[in-house]
Amino acid sequence: MIRTIGWGSRGRGLPLEPLELERRDPGPRDVVIDILFCGICHTDIHQVHDDWDSTEYPVVPGHEIVGRVRATGGGTGRFAVGDLVGVGCMVGSCGRCRSCEEGLEQYCRTGPILTCNGRDPDTGRTTMGGYSGAIVVDEAFVLSLPDGLAPAAAAPLLCAGVTVHSPLRHHGVGSGSRVGIIGVGGLGHLGIRIASAMGAHTVAFTTTPAKARDALALGASRAVVTTEEGALDDLADGFDLLLSTIGTPHDINPFLPLLRRDGSYVLLGSLEPTPPVVGALLAMPRRSITASLIGGIAETQETLDFCAEHGITADVETIRVQDVGTAFERTVAKDVRYRFVIDMSSLTEGR
């Protein structure tokens, strides 16, 4: 067993604290990774708070992991000691269903093994995430970090980045596409950067005037403050794709008229029931509502490679792990521009 420290919660309502963790000894296909940085995703907060009634305690969150290879089990030789690597939301999947065969492991029929609070079918144990010193991962679920990506600022690409990149690719966005990014936060700020880099005319939608200004600096052609009177009036039939990064249920109807025929409104942030959707806004003219869940491993590698090529990383505020409680509070209060990343070298401070 490989021993390390994780920061997690022992039970509902309890704060995060240091916990002793054991990682499995590496099998032939495994990579042992010393974690350098781990991003804070809103999902981490939902898991710690057990908002979805699915948390197994103790829970150690974290699925935006950047680290350095400490050892490998041999495997295919894809990774060598010292390599900078990433791990995202998944550490395994069935490998046999149609989605797995097509590189869309996030839609694995039996469900992928999540990096945090997932169930490892071999051991029956709950997976512990990246708020920790080290992790052992099947090399098929390890990403190469391309040269030129700053490790801390690249961490959020492993969840937030691929979550926006995957639907942009799936819906064929490119030069001449007209894309709206609804919500300017962890996902949204990367959505603006990536969609713009793909050549799309990109419009940001936010309720916060200061974020509208940020959106223009991030590459948006236009930024709309949706709370202003008549803000959407001149935008009818103007978009091929709208990505909603809003993390809570919201009324989709005001945005549907903005879609052209065959355009899609893609839910990325909210899995709960949406308020009622007016059928006529879908029918006239033929629009869709769909959703998208992170991305497959191959897609995640493409996200990293695309972002390296275009010089895209997240805007991050790096913190010590001891400050994770405050970071959670500020994330909930939307007081972050635009993602917290934990510097894991702080784990051993004062020890």
Added chain:
Amino acid sequence: MIRTIGWGSRGRGLPLEPLELERRDPGPRDVVIDILFCGICHTDIHQVHDDWDSTEYPVVPGHEIVGRVRATGGGTGRFAVGDLVGVGCMVGSCGRCRSCEEGLEQYCRTGPILTCNGRDPDTGRTTMGGYSGAIVVDEAFVLSLPDGLAPAAAAPLLCAGVTVHSPLRHHGVGSGSRVGIIGVGGLGHLGIRIASAMGAHTVAFTTTPAKARDALALGASRAVVTTEEGALDDLADGFDLLLSTIGTPHDINPFLPLLRRDGSYVLLGSLEPTPPVVGALLAMPRRSITASLIGGIAETQETLDFCAEHGITADVETIRVQDVGTAFERTVAKDVRYRFVIDMSSLTEGR
């Protein structure tokens, strides 16, 4: 002016009765059609009752029209006196927007000119539909009735038929596709016939056991009575496409798990707000809700040609126009297998 008789309503709550109608003298591109048969669509009832707060009285419904060419204005010579022809839901559109240019006039940016209760931009008058003796229509909106289609039973193809055929084509249904048809009525019974003829494995969903038996006779591989306990349990991830022909708002969530990844649930019958949709059922795995509105003129001709090739017509009950009130009541009560069609030769009875 061409004078004829229409059966319509003079005001909200008033029964249908014979009204004097004037049709325009044919211009060079017009076709004068003596109407032989007109189907009764549920939309006719909504218009007569002003359920959508959009009815201009007097209203003469009817948009599933089969007739014989009495005269032409010359035009392109596509039609000759004596030809059997059809007219569906539209008699005009702007002709210049992207949808019109792509043959999807139903999505015309300024709205197509509807056959009934539409606004004719040239005259400013409200259009009067097919519950009448004759109609004058721009030849671009006149369909050829292929040989071999019985005129009365072909009339419902002009709305109900193309409404199901268009999304089946748009979503690429063919041999090996797995299609669900939800609701077995005017649209649904044609959906089963057309999807089966396209080579799809077709499953019908109904709340009525007797209609489940009909569905099998219509060509469904399987028919599911959705009110039976556990009816949907073994169907998860089984469908590429679900066409909902249900005419009222309904809970979509029980059906979403039946869709495979990238499958679509298509609303055909209901334009009202749907009950809330659970985002997680869209995200896992990547499913869509969309809608579809009738079909373009070229699509409608394809529907007629496809149905002629495969020997498909609607199951109809032919009535006299004097019995339209009873037919409306029976349509609302779902007491029709599966479409009423008015024999317009009854118009002059007793006159």
